[in-house]
Amino acid sequence: MAFKTDIEIARAAQKKPIQEIGAKLGIPTEALLPYGHDKAKVGQEFITSLKDRPDGKLILVTAINPTPAGEGKTTTTVGLGDGLNRIGKKAAVCIREASLGPNFGMKGGAAGGGYAQVVPMEDMNLHFTGDFHAITSAHNLLSAMIDNHIYWGNSLGIDERRVTWRRVMDMNDRALRDVVVSLGGVANGFPRQTGFDITVASEVMAILCLASDLADLERRLGDMIVAYTRDKAPIYCRDLKADGAMTVLLKDAMQPNLVQTLENNPAFVHGGPFANIAHGCNSVIATRTALKLADYVVTEAGFGADLGAEKFMNIKCRKAGLAPAAVVIVATVRAMKMNGGVAKADLGAENVAAVKAGCANLGRHIENVAGFGVPVVVGINHFAGDTEAEIAAVKDYVAALGSEAILCRHWAEGGAGIEELARRVAELADGGGAAFKTLYPDEMGLMEKIETIATRIYRAGSVTADAGVRAQLKAWEEAGYGHLPVCMAKTQYSFSTDPNLRGAPEGHVIPVREVRLSAGAGFVVAICGEIMTMPGLPRVPASETIRLNAAGLIEGLF
Amino acid sequence: MAFKTDIEIARAAQKKPIQEIGAKLGIPTEALLPYGHDKAKVGQEFITSLKDRPDGKLILVTAINPTPAGEGKTTTTVGLGDGLNRIGKKAAVCIREASLGPNFGMKGGAAGGGYAQVVPMEDMNLHFTGDFHAITSAHNLLSAMIDNHIYWGNSLGIDERRVTWRRVMDMNDRALRDVVVSLGGVANGFPRQTGFDITVASEVMAILCLASDLADLERRLGDMIVAYTRDKAPIYCRDLKADGAMTVLLKDAMQPNLVQTLENNPAFVHGGPFANIAHGCNSVIATRTALKLADYVVTEAGFGADLGAEKFMNIKCRKAGLAPAAVVIVATVRAMKMNGGVAKADLGAENVAAVKAGCANLGRHIENVAGFGVPVVVGINHFAGDTEAEIAAVKDYVAALGSEAILCRHWAEGGAGIEELARRVAELADGGGAAFKTLYPDEMGLMEKIETIATRIYRAGSVTADAGVRAQLKAWEEAGYGHLPVCMAKTQYSFSTDPNLRGAPEGHVIPVREVRLSAGAGFVVAICGEIMTMPGLPRVPASETIRLNAAGLIEGLF
Numbered sequence A, B: 001m002a003f004k005t006d007i008e009i010a011r012a013a014q015k016k017p018i019q020e021i022g023a024k025l026g027i028p029t030e031a032l033l034p035y036g037h038d039k040a041k042v043g044q045e046f047i048t049s050l051k052d053r054p055d056g057k058l059i060l061v062t063a064i065n066p067t068p069a070g071e072g073k074t075t076t077t078v079g080l081g082d083g084l085n086r087i088g089k090k091a092a093v094c095i096r097e098a099s100l101g102p103n104f105g106m107k108g109g110a111a112g113g114g115y116a117q118v119v120p121m122e123d124m125n126l127h128f129t130g131d132f133h134a135i136t137s138a139h140n141l142l143s144a145m146i147d148n149h150i151y152w153g154n155s156l157g158i159d160e161r162r163v164t165w166r167r168v169m170d171m172n173d174r175a176l177r178d179v180v181v182s183l184g185g186v187a188n189g190f191p192r193q194t195g196f197d198i199t200v201a202s203e204v205m206a207i208l209c210l211a212s213d214l215a216d217l218e219r220r221l222g223d224m225i226v227a228y229t230r231d232k233a234p235i236y237c238r239d240l241k242a243d244g245a246m247t248v249l250l251k252d253a254m255q256p257n258l259v260q261t262l263e264n265n266p267a268f269v270h271g272g273p274f275a276n277i278a279h280g281c282n283s284v285i286a287t288r289t290a291l292k293l294a295d296y297v298v299t300e301a302g303f304g305a306d307l308g309a310e311k312f313m314n315i316k317c318r319k320a321g322l323a324p325a326a327v328v329i330v331a332t333v334r335a336m337k338m339n340g341g342v343a344k345a346d347l348g349a350e351n352v353a354a355v356k357a358g359c360a361n362l363g364r365h366i367e368n369v370a371g372f373g374v375p376v377v378v379g380i381n382h383f384a385g386d387t388e389a390e391i392a393a394v395k396d397y398v399a400a401l402g403s404e405a406i407l408c409r410h411w412a413e414g415g416a417g418i419e420e421l422a423r424r425v426a427e428l429a430d431g432g433g434a435a436f437k438t439l440y441p442d443e444m445g446l447m448e449k450i451e452t453i454a455t456r457i458y459r460a461g462s463v464t465a466d467a468g469v470r471a472q473l474k475a476w477e478e479a480g481y482g483h484l485p486v487c488m489a490k491t492q493y494s495f496s497t498d499p500n501l502r503g504a505p506e507g508h509v510i511p512v513r514e515v516r517l518s519a520g521a522g523f524v525v526a527i528c529g530e531i532m533t534m535p536g537l538p539r540v541p542a543s544e545t546i547r548l549n550a551a552g553l554i555e556g557l558f
Helices: A006-011 A018-024 A044-049 A073-086 A121-125 A131-151 A203-210 A214-223 A243-250 A284-293 A308-320 A333-339 A352-370 A388-400 A410-430 A446-457 A467-481 B006-011 B018-024 B044-049 B073-086 B121-125 B131-151 B203-210 B214-223 B243-250 B284-293 B308-320 B333-339 B352-370 B388-400 B410-430 B446-457 B467-481
Strands: A032-034 A040-042 A057-063 A091-095 A111-113 A116-119 A158-163 A167-169 A179-181 A192-194 A196-198 A225-229 A234-236 A257-261 A266-269 A296-300 A324-331 A376-381 A405-408 A462-465 A486-489 A509-512 A514-518 A523-527 B032-034 B040-042 B057-063 B091-095 B111-113 B116-119 B158-163 B167-169 B179-181 B192-194 B196-198 B225-229 B234-236 B257-261 B266-269 B296-300 B326-331 B376-381 B405-408 B462-465 B486-489 B509-512 B514-518 B523-527
Touching: A006 A116, A006 A121, A018 A032, A018 A040, A018 A257, A018 A266, A044 A284, A057 A073, A057 A308, A057 A352, A057 A410, A073 A091, A073 A111, A073 A116, A073 A257, A073 A296, A073 A324, A073 A376, A073 A410, A091 A284, A116 A121, A116 A410, A131 A158, A131 A167, A131 A203, A131 A225, A131 A243, A131 B131, A158 A192, A203 A214, A203 A243, A203 A308, A214 A243, A266 A284, A284 A296, A284 A308, A296 A410, A308 A324, A308 A352, A308 A446, A308 A486, A324 A333, A324 A352, A324 A410, A333 A352, A333 A388, A352 A376, A352 A388, A376 A388, A376 A410, A388 A405, A405 A410, A446 A462, A446 A467, A446 A486, A446 A509, A467 A514, A467 A523, B006 B116, B006 B121, B018 B032, B018 B040, B018 B257, B018 B266, B044 B284, B057 B073, B057 B308, B057 B352, B057 B410, B073 B091, B073 B111, B073 B116, B073 B257, B073 B296, B073 B326, B073 B376, B073 B410, B091 B284, B116 B121, B116 B410, B131 B158, B131 B167, B131 B203, B131 B225, B131 B243, B158 B192, B203 B214, B203 B243, B203 B308, B214 B243, B266 B284, B284 B296, B284 B308, B296 B410, B308 B352, B308 B446, B308 B486, B326 B333, B326 B352, B326 B410, B333 B352, B333 B388, B352 B376, B352 B388, B376 B388, B376 B410, B388 B405, B405 B410, B446 B462, B446 B467, B446 B486, B446 B509, B467 B514, B467 B523
Parallel strands: A057 A296, A057 A324, A091 A266, A091 A296, A167 A196, A324 A376, A376 A405, A462 A509, A486 A523, B057 B296, B057 B326, B091 B266, B091 B296, B167 B196, B326 B376, B376 B405, B462 B509, B486 B523
Antiparallel strands: A032 A040, A040 A257, A111 A116, A116 A257, A158 A225, A179 A192, A179 B179, A225 A234, A257 A266, A514 A523, B032 B040, B040 B257, B111 B116, B116 B257, B158 B225, B179 B192, B225 B234, B257 B266, B514 B523
């Protein structure tokens, strides 16, 4: 087979009209709100009508800690969906939407890769159905209303130094990280220091992805804390009366987007919160809708299983009442080698010893995920240079743990290359072996929740936090937020907070530098390291070469 | 007939699928890119295929100077389109898109009113097809690339004090008018003072509305001047290599949007530049497409005829090679009374003398428009309280000028109420009486162009400008921009620069305070008064009461 790039493959896709894709799931044409011929939103009325139907089986695709070698988590999610359809199952995939801004820095990404992709790829890397623009508008309306309230007399007594609500833009723009607004005199308000985050870091994004419907969305938006008074009393979004208008701005964005895989199977692509300061999963409404319509729903969570699967279980599933029936952990021979100490430049050479050494990282994730009471299977995402001996080393290692690793060739072969994994996943999901449980109960104290994740998932020896952080957590418990889950913001590259520490470290220290309350989303964020919420552009941004060519095709974006 | 609000009427509309509306103009279904069931973009390939077809007749709807009494220019545009269709003509209307931000300050507007509206009204006041979001993204990508260029070494030698390119947001947010960006130290760049405008004030908006196709769009974007060096040499968008990526972001936004009137006639709603610092007309591509598909195309221009029609003729028609076949000037009895000195509170009482006195404003506009070589007819937009004697006074006044005023009841009766005007307009357009000419030739000097508009249209006695302004105009002439038309930014409420001076003043002074070069859009802006490019929210913004009600309908937006 001649080598083609992801975009070449995507452009060659024989897409079907989106109404045909919807019909595969029993969605009537009139319940689809089309955006062009290959994208549609599923109507709320139809979604509501499904509520008494039984749910299909939910399958989470997660991964080892990411390495520069690449894992292919989305690729495997999409491939597994196609594989399940190929073996005669009614399956859909649920993945996140891409953020526009970063595509102008580094090249944009496919949704999946090779012959396991979701299309239309160009649209998904650009404005798509406008969801992120709606979130930007809703977020910034609240920002404008806060400064407007202060301007017109500040009857709520907002302390201008304690406005925690910033503004957002879906753009990599470091100049906006830290700004002073309202300069220019009396007509423009009271100058104060603030900044912009990228849209995906907005609490509005996290809320959209956790809300069950528009009423829940509005309630959660109202619950957001946006500022404090001089006495440190919280000011809620509701106090500004912004929640209703924000909901109106988000009413279409709340409806899940339906697209298709290269093999014309249904894919829901909806929402895309940060995976560090937020929970990194596609929307609850998309997942729930897919579960009503398909027998198997394959979804993924951001980063490796230590962050992604943990948040999927402890935040998304807990809050949405979901329970996964099976989990796939994606690993690659190359990534095992890197975990085993091999540099990226040397990945081409067979190195079974390094693979074996690196498997500790995979083993730790298997053990962690199994701890949630869900059957686990490993999917080895095949790369052309993998040797038989290396693949066998991974399989043997996983088998020794009582699990199973299955080689998958979906990147090169599409659904046909992942049938074995699809069969095994269906067996596991149908086998009733899952007895899902979260890692900690709601009643546990906030600091103890952090410590539980740190010691049981990261295998840290201890958690450090200064008195201020501990006092803040106590204060939130007293204010009635103690029941919330915690959302860990830490490097995705290691179980520790040192991104260079691969493998399966233990006994390390997790320092909690700062905690934040996302009262509307419904979690407490524990920040364990530097977290960037507004990226910058590189020296030579991709945007310098992005253009339409003479044939009207986009160049440079991929 | 029971009184219904605009939104009640709009919601009760019996909308047809947008494919049926397209079919009325001969647009095949596959050439329509649907956005839901009642909005679509017209595909570029189809538009290109029309290029050898003959053009229909272009009819401009303009108005007297706006007063608080209301004129109903858009209402008349929409009504006239319906009226033409009713009398058996193949007609389409072309109007502007609404800006999102201002709807959260004051209540949003219908596109038209009463029984002469374009629908879906809610969508048109919210995200619509995402065009303005795309413009915001394209504009701010360039902003980010400018600061990024400076950050990484500034090889172009941009003077940070002379970056003229600001950022935009489609929001009324006075706190963003004047800001300092890039605070926070080395990692965030070089602090400098700048600000945000509302999206409709972006030069990108003006360009999108003047560009003939994507290639022309890209060229114009590249031509924009974004900054100067310390030696005052211009830095172009092209120098930053942002034009290609901006074009990619705008590729869908460039395609005209098709919607429908309440009477299921086709309406193109595309683009919406400011009518002061820009030319205030819907897009050239929409107008041209409509002209290829319909026999009569009814369009409008922002504000009264002194600003709107003048710019339509001297900027849009000149640059796009368009020629109007007839012009309708909208007037109301109430507005004539206000021009005749009656206060808004006293408009209820009959006052024929005031109507007669106020007609001077209308007369001036008739004379001005006739000067462009185009036949003129006046449409009196009927209000319930108008008396026979008042209406007769307007008709007599206009007849004495050798023109004609026709009473129109489209607000209350839809197309049926405006058949007489429709018949007359069709006669005028078909009569071949038009010999369109612009007010000034390209070769005229920039200052002389300003003086020509001021003396011939505004009937000013003189134009004042300080030496700096005159030197700047000279410098632009020397730099090759002397052939550009001028775009006057002045109050819309008077022929003068005093918004309280109604009627038909003459001999006043027009002070040019500042000039700006929109090198990509292709005009020189002459600013004659305070121009606000970022509105603020009022004390009690509409957003405080906007919400979805229990039935899922939007409340408070209209």
